[in-house]
Amino acid sequence: MAAEARRGYAKGRAKRGEILDQAMALFGEAGYRGASLRVIATRCGISHPGLLHHFPTKESLLLAVLEHRDEVDGEWLGLGGATGVQRLGGFAALAELNATRRGIVELFCVVSAEATSADHPAHAYFVRRYARSVSDAERAYAQAREEGALRDGVDPALAGAQLIALMDGLQVQWLLSDGATDMAGVLRAHLQAQLTVRL
Template identity: 40%
Template sequence: MSRTRGTDRRESIIRAAFEVIAERGYRGTSLAAVAERVGLTQQGLMHYFPSKEDLLTAVLETRDEWDLLNFGRSAAPPAMTPGQLADLVDYNATRPGIVQTYTVLSADSVTEGHPARQYFHDRYRRVRAGIAQLLERNRELLPPGLTPEQLAPLAIAVLDGLQLQWLLDPEEVDMPQSFRDFLTLLGTKP
């Protein structure tokens, strides 16, 4: 199989996984269901993605790339505005399947030997550095006594923690509004 054809095949598998996740959520997404959608045997799919975790990690990486395309290249955290971060939270509220996948997989990755552990470890380092740069550019708005480096892990914790509460209880937790409340707390009104 040529390298290009392998890449195309990987991309169609990831695309199918997005569809299955949107329809059935994290728990209902199996390698078998994704294989069927893309016209492969499960064995054939496992040639590309040996486990559910491997496939879902690739899905989340792809989501990050698509978000960059959707929001323009400026959507990498270092170049975003606080308002754009809030827009991204609005957008996430329209795709609970993928948010559920992120929440479950990132938490699961803290366990020993998890195949996605390195991915999330590195992603969080990168995003913390990016959010710190975003805040640095808005430094005059920030509360005194706290540096962008101190605030960055808090901002990311708020993003992740609100996703969890919203997924469990969308009637009581308004994720987009709560994130805007956090921006108000930071002083960087969206």
């Protein structure tokens, strides 16, 4: 009985993961407002009520997709213990990873633009995410300064905001150039110009 329950639980987790992957792809293709739960369900080979069993609303699915992306990125980068220069290098490494997953970059660009509207279901999520991202970058610059690795005149608060803006702008350029823009290369050059040590 316990083994059967475990199999059912594993199957449910696998289906939930498939729904997140298909939703991520469709949100990237059509945007949040243009995506349909029925289309996502069809792509996953389940009924609309079957999808609603896992995610009762479109809003809950979108937020799960966005949080899933953040978790995957955090685990991949392993930035928990990194500080200063290492952490700054992690931003360039993230851009390198993003260059291998166009659908996720499209999702982020499309939905973050839509979410500037205060009534968008992901508005609060992106407000928090940007505040956290800029704060993380500012902290990394401040740590680099403590390590003696930051050039004179580089203000951690301004540099943190600039880095996140550069990353987002590069993602749009990369999408529009069909992958020709070297996101990681541009970021590394930008960071290197601010540091007294090699990345």
